[in-house]
Amino acid sequence: MNTDELLTKLAQAARGDAPPLVDVAGGILEAIGETRRPSNVLLWAFTAASTAAAAMVALAALFQAPPAPTDAFSEIMRIVAPVI
Amino acid sequence: MEIQATLAGDATAYKRLVEQYQQEIARRMWRFTRDRRQLEELVQDVFVDAYMSLKSYRGTAPFANWLNRIATRVGYRFWKRRRRTTNQAVALQDWDAFVARDEGIVESHEAAEFLHSLLAQLPPRDRLVLTLLYLEELSVAEAAERSGWSQSMVKVQAHRARKKLKAILEKSGKTAIVE
Structure with missing residues (x-):
């Protein structure tokens, strides 16, 4: 007997095998809701985090001390001094 | 009608659809787990996957066929997530007599358990093709349609899967294979 014949014979012998009764209809709508929820949570979490980060950057920029006033000569000297 | 009602937002229509098809789908999924x-x-x-993709059902083929394709995809995904069992073939009593005789001396659930544990030792792809061709008794064309594979891929995969199965059986001492 080859493998094909063996599988055919086993499958024929297994033909009457049936699963137990299942009933998922009662909870299907809840299951669908559960499947949808995680993606919304992730989206809201990402949006909240992005908004918070943007607000922090804006606040930091608002309270940052203004740069000290400089003239052009001082700036040039600051750059070339190490070379000289 | 239930499909249109579901798409229109009637949740109870989908519940009725599930009630109508759940036992048939259970028969499909019984191939994937005991x-x-x-x-x-x-x-x-x-049924969750089906609900999420219900808009893609065109109505050109019976709803059961569309649902069976989803069932195959869900089952295949389940096998891929699980680790393959090895060396756990359920002993089949009266193996030699079963192989030698045509009479049904083996209970159907016993044969199913044995076949399930045997196929569980194959990689998911090999297991799926043999499940579709032998347990579901599909033709090559039907197995291709159910799995989303080409017919040539089904044939090649089936040939490879049978070879692997033969090696497993010979290793476990089931020497009835003479091919």
């Missing part, structure tokens, strides 16, 4: 709790989870997964 555990009752996992069976219910898989059946539920099929």
Whole structure:
């Protein structure tokens, strides 16, 4: 007997095998809701985090001390001094 | 009608659809697991997936066919997530007599358990093709349609899967294979 014949014979012998009764209809709508929820949570979490980060950057920029006033000569000297 | 009602937002219509098809889908998913709790989870997964993609059902083929394709995808995904069992073939009593005789001396559930544990030792792809061709008794064309593979891929995969199975059986001492 080859493998094909063996599988055919086993499958024929297994033909009457049936699963137990299942009933998922009662909870299907809840299951669908559960499947949808995680993606919304992730989206809201990402949006909240992005908004918070943007607000922090804006606040930091608002309270940052203004740069000290400089003239052009001082700036040039600051750059070339190490070379000289 | 239930499909149109579901798409129109009638949730109870979908519940009725599930009631109509759940036992048939359970028969499909029984090929993928012999555990009752996992069976219910898989059946539920099929109907959740079906709901999410219901808009893609064109109505050109019977709804059951469309649902069976989703069931196959869910089952295949389940196998890919699980680790393959090895060396756990259930002993088949009266193996030699079973192989030698045509009479049904083996109980159907015993044969199913044995076949399930045997196929569980194959990689998911090999297992799926043999499940579709032998347990589901599909033709090559039907197996291709159910799995989403080409017919040539089904044939090649089936040939490879049978070879691997033969090696497993010979290794476990089931020397009835003479091919």
